[in-house]
Amino acid sequence: MAERALRADARRNRERVLAAARRAFAERGYAVPLDEIAAAAGVGPGTVYRHFPTKEALFEAVSVANVEDLAAEARARAGSDDPVAALSGFLDRVADQALAKRDLPDAFAGAGAEAMAAAVADLHSAFGALLERAKEAGGVRRDISVSDLIALLKGLLHAVGDDPDPNLRHRLLAVVRDGLRPSEG
Missing domain, CATH: 1.10.10.60 (Homeodomain-like)
Known part of the structure; x- marks a missing residue:
């Protein structure tokens, strides 16, 4: 209907x-x-x-909209002339968003109803396109997958969520970026 x-x-x-x-x-x-x-x-x-x-329905609607916004941003960044910088900027955006909106790490896992699962699948696809462009440009290791990157981000966001050090997120994101770079030689 x-x-x-x-x-x-x-x-x-x-x-x-x-x-x-x-x-x-x-x-x-x-x-x-x-x-x-x-x-x-x-x-x-x-x-x-x-x-x-229900309050849960409202919370889910807000979370779905947040994930859809991130997917749209990942798609837009995938067309950048510098996909490595675009990926780096997107990682910053995700970290900023997750610190402001505590539901994002759970949303990455696809928690919630069908609408949330569809939004997360769309985000994975858009994030994957951005990641592939960064790999093709030689700025990211070939063996990294979207699932790997999301797992890293979820761990990072969980670690910094309640930490009072405002610079911890930046230091940990720098470690993630360093780990994404292809090895020399």
């Missing part, structure tokens, strides 16, 4: 709820009450529940 198109005002309200939820989840995590998200969006709680019957 096809979903019915939303009226313009309902579509605007849904987008406002999603924008408020993105900010709230990024700042305070999953624990933020739905009533606060509704107030931040300028709508009543009933409007939130009409679009998202």
Whole structure:
């Protein structure tokens, strides 16, 4: 059964709820009450529940949108004239995003419903294209896969998640970049 198109005002309200939820989840995590998200969006709680019957559904919608945004960015960066620099910039972007939005490492694992699994598969494909371009340019070891790189990122993000040292992420990303380089000779 096809979903019915939303009226313009309902579509605007849904987008406002999603924008408020993105900010709230990024700042305070999953624990933020739905009533606060509704107030931040300028709508009543009933409007939130009409679009998202549970807090989990809203959280998943926000997470799917975040992963879709990253996939779109990876695809855009794959067309760069300098794919090695593009990959490096994307790694920085993923680390920044994951520190601001704590759900990203779990999303990389494909956690959640069908929509999340599809978004993660799209991200893997886009990230893979970016990685392959960097390999072809000679800036990344040939034996590295997207799964390898995502596992490294998940470990790095877990390690720096609660660490008070703001430079730890940069140092660990430098180690990951060094490990990605082809060996000389």
